[in-house]
Amino acid sequence: MSQCDTRIDGDCAVVVLGGEVDLSWSAQVRREVLGALERAPRVAVDLAQVSYIDSSGIAALVEGFQNARGRGQPFELVNVSAPVLAVLKLARLDRVFTIRTGAAD
Template identity: 40%
Template sequence: MAGAADAAGRVRRSMANFEARTSAGSGRITVSLTGECDLAVREHLTAVLLDAVHRSRAVFVDLAGLCFIDSSGVHSLITAHHAAKQTGGHVYLVNAGGPVASVLEITGLDTLLRAPAEEHRHA
């Protein structure tokens, strides 16, 4: 697992068909996910999300680039949600589409981790 910060301080970590990019700004952290999120990347995703939760009370997970998520990815999102709740923070999911949106709807995460309406435009 490689990670490097660019000039703006964003951390970029990637694995074979999965990438989690973290950027900070406006009192929150955004974790942008791309590729396929499955058991092979669960520990990596959990670590990225927990790091974000520990650094900010508002973590937005942008799923626009994610084309697949299984129960392992769902588990990572729930783990981050519980960690954020313990410190009075929030994890929000934005920009899910296609099969990823379907999984989130089936599991109820689309409702549990829904961002405030005004935030959908800014994430």
């Protein structure tokens, strides 16, 4: 089962994703990420529990990144699971996103 929740941690909205982020779920991920940009000056997307991500899920993350950059807001990926990191590296997006291990503070 997929998960998509946002918590506020100080000045950072942390979007926590889990399960498989695919076409059936990516629209919800997109809404959650874009909504987080409205609610907090910083956004982090926690990908520790994501077992699979397809191109639509990656597109939702890229859209969030582009929106944040346009607003001058920090946007980072945290606790990226091995399957997600493999996809990011394959697409060379590991060079685009700020990727951190550990908490989003």
